[in-house]
Amino acid sequence: MEKKNVRFFVCGAEFRICTGDSEEYIRSIADDTEARIRKYTDNTNVTGFQAAVLTAMEYAEENRRKESILNNIKDQLRAYLDDAARIKSERDKYKEEYEKLLEQAKKGE
Numbered sequence: 001m002e003k004k005n006v007r008f009f010v011c012g013a014e015f016r017i018c019t020g021d022s023e024e025y026i027r028s029i030a031d032d033t034e035a036r037i038r039k040y041t042d043n044t045n046v047t048g049f050q051a052a053v054l055t056a057m058e059y060a061e062e063n064r065r066k067e068s069i070l071n072n073i074k075d076q077l078r079a080y081l082d083d084a085a086r087i088k089s090e091r092d093k094y095k096e097e098y099e100k101l102l103e104q105a106k107k108g109e
Helices: 023-041 048-108
Strands: 004-010 013-019
Touching: 004 023, 013 023, 023 048
Parallel strands: none
Antiparallel strands: 004 013
């Protein structure tokens, strides 16, 4: 993936990053970040720094919640895969028993 320098602004401050993501993607994140910061600074006494910290905490909390959801999904998937392996093993055992009985029945004819 080719990396490129992307220039963007948040609350009037210029930033540049080297990324493999598209400029549109980076700018959409910057716009979302600015909207969240402005939520704290508009019509309040919260400083830009305080708003940036609150916004970072908001993102961190969202990330932690999503990681928890993802871990729960992974645990469920592992349980489903374990169940599938157990069922396959049981199926193989019954199939083997069936084939033995079939063979015994053929010998008895």
